[in-house]
Amino acid sequence: MAGVSRAVGLGYLLVWYFAAGREQAKYVKKKWSKDYPRRGWGKPILIAIGAFVGYFLVAVAAGIAVGLARA
Numbered sequence: 531m532a533g534v535s536r537a538v539g540l541g542y543l544l545v546w547y548f549a550a551g552r553e554q555a556k557y558v559k560k561k562w563s564k565d566y567p568r569r570g571w572g573k574p575i576l577i578a579i580g581a582f583v584g585y586f587l588v589a590v591a592a593g594i595a596v597g598l599a600r601a
Contacts, residue, residue, distance in 0.1 A: 558566060
């Protein structure tokens with residue numbers, strides 16, 4: 531099942547690239563060439579980790595609340 535999931539993900543990526551991504555890459559290369567203003571990955575990764583931790587904490591708190599309500 532994991533192999534099927536990976537194959538579907540790869541297929542989705544390829545379809546996206548050939549349907550939309552390639553044109554976007556051409557546009558960026560034409561408009562900015564090598565002067566494309568690059569931005570770091572640090573802030574988006576920290577936001578994603580914070581969101582994951584927040585979701586986990588809410589899920590744990592909800593599980594504890596449901597467990598206490600049943601007791």
